[in-house]
Amino acid sequence: MSAPTPTHIKITVPASTSNIGPGFDVLGASLSLYLSVSATLLPAGSATAIVYTGNNAHTVPLTVPQNLITATACYIAACHGKALPPLELHIDNPIPLGRGLGSSGSAVVAGVILANEACLLGLSKERMLDFCLLIEGHPDNVTASLLGGFCSSYLSASIHDEHVALHNLDATVYCSNNPPPNGRLPLPPVENIGRHVRLPLSPAIRAVVIIPKFELSTKLARSVLPASYSRADVIFNLQRLSVLTLALSSPEPSSDLIYGAMQDRVHQHYRQHLVPGLPQILALTPEKCPGLLGICVSGAGPTVLALAVANFESIGREVQHIWASSMGSDGSAIESEVRVLEVVDDGATWSTSYNVE
Numbered sequence: 001m002s003a004p005t006p007t008h009i010k011i012t013v014p015a016s017t018s019n020i021g022p023g024f025d026v027l028g029a030s031l032s033l034y035l036s037v038s039a040t041l042l043p044a045g046s047a048t049a050i051v052y053t054g055n056n057a058h059t060v061p062l063t064v065p066q067n068l069i070t071a072t073a074c075y076i077a078a079c080h081g082k083a084l085p086p087l088e089l090h091i092d093n094p095i096p097l098g099r100g101l102g103s104s105g106s107a108v109v110a111g112v113i114l115a116n117e118a119c120l121l122g123l124s125k126e127r128m129l130d131f132c133l134l135i136e137g138h139p140d141n142v143t144a145s146l147l148g149g150f151c152s153s154y155l156s157a158s159i160h161d162e163h164v165a166l167h168n169l170d171a172t173v174y175c176s177n178n179p180p181p182n183g184r185l186p187l188p189p190v191e192n193i194g195r196h197v198r199l200p201l202s203p204a205i206r207a208v209v210i211i212p213k214f215e216l217s218t219k220l221a222r223s224v225l226p227a228s229y230s231r232a233d234v235i236f237n238l239q240r241l242s243v244l245t246l247a248l249s250s251p252e253p254s255s256d257l258i259y260g261a262m263q264d265r266v267h268q269h270y271r272q273h274l275v276p277g278l279p280q281i282l283a284l285t286p287e288k289c290p291g292l293l294g295i296c297v298s299g300a301g302p303t304v305l306a307l308a309v310a311n312f313e314s315i316g317r318e319v320q321h322i323w324a325s326s327m328g329s330d331g332s333a334i335e336s337e338v339r340v341l342e343v344v345d346d347g348a349t350w351s352t353s354y355n356v357e
């Protein structure tokens with residue numbers, strides 16, 4: 001009997017909110033907002049077709065080397081000496097792009113899983129995470145989207161050089177039908193690079209995300225960060241990070257403890273010029289917004305994350321009101337949308353059908 005041939009693959013990947021205040025490049029949580037990918041394998045010689053619905057449908061590239069999901073899948077296949085088979089791909093994406101809700105992380109996770117299933121690679125989740133880390137460059141969003149829950153992670157080895165080398169490559173190099181031998185592609189230097197723990201999170205907590213209409217690319221938001229920090233600022237974040245992770249697990253979360261623990265000196269200050277109104281938004285307090293635990297930028301922004309245990313919509317409206325009174329780069333008031341989401345335990349899930357001859 002010949003090896004089973006995959007025929008259909010269905011993948012679901014949650015969005016994420018990362019950093020969560022002091023946990024820059026460390027903390028990430030998967031959210032109840034899911035990217036869905038449905039792939040049908042086509043006969044050899046067919047051309048891959050991508051149908052994309054959902055957020056930013058008019059801007060997402062639909063060619064294999066330019067689309068993040070298929071380009072990721074081709075890279076993973078090529079790293080294992082294979083070419084991604086032709087696919088009919090239906091992508092449904094409600095995760096706003098360029099908003100700090102991990103859309104790129106979820107797309108990378110989906111692409112890695114797609115290659116693993118379509119090319120029968122047999123990769124473990126840990127090895128899939130290694131590749132997600134190399135592509136994304138930081139662990140917080142992809143760890144949460146792949147594994148689910150409220151996650152804390154560190155990198156056991158640097159993937160910086162491989163990350164830069166990959167992104168300096170033209171994607172057509174590994175998206176061709178004759179990809180280069182995997183020795184010529186950047187590979188994760190060792191296995192099990194993304195060391196992580198899933199942290200308990202109080203079930204009373206909801207993630208209120210306030211999503212402005214403008215985008216902020218993670219690449220730009222990372223480019224404005226300093227190369228080094230003072231000891232005082234590092235200690236400021238380390239102290240709060242350690243307190244925050246435990247404080248969020250309490251069955252009765254304390255805003256008095258959490259609000260201060262969600263302060264940050266590593267990323268938000270340096271990015272605030274890219275998010276009009278942010279200082280006023282981050283100055284909202286539990287006293288002004290009963291039910292609020294803490295408030296911060298979600299991921300690289302510009303979405304604002306308010307962790308809360310009550311009054312979710314009214315907390316969202318307070319942020320919307322500040323943005324409505326702030327001027328965007330186009331000179332108009334900043335419109336935004338409030339979503340009340342849950343931190344979900346499930347990470348990426350997938351199923352594959354086979355044709356056994």
Ligand SMILES: Nc1ncnc2c1ncn2[C@@H]1O[C@H](COP(=O)(O)OP(=O)(O)O)[C@@H](O)[C@H]1O
Pocket residue numbers: 035060067068069091093096097098099100101102103104105107216217218219299300301
């Ligand atoms: N589902 C998707 N399909 C294809 N490309 C995607 C998808 N999600 C994100 N991307 C790509 O990732 C980019 C956004 O990534 P990034 O700047 O990191 O913002 P985010 O905070 O949303 O992750 C989009 O402009 C798009 O090029």
Ligand SMILES: N[C@@H](CCOP(=O)(O)O)C(=O)O
Pocket residue numbers: 016017018019024025026099100101102103104105138140141218221222267298299300301
């Ligand atoms: N730690 C990263 C998080 C990026 O998250 P995303 O949702 O914007 O992809 C950063 O802040 O750069």
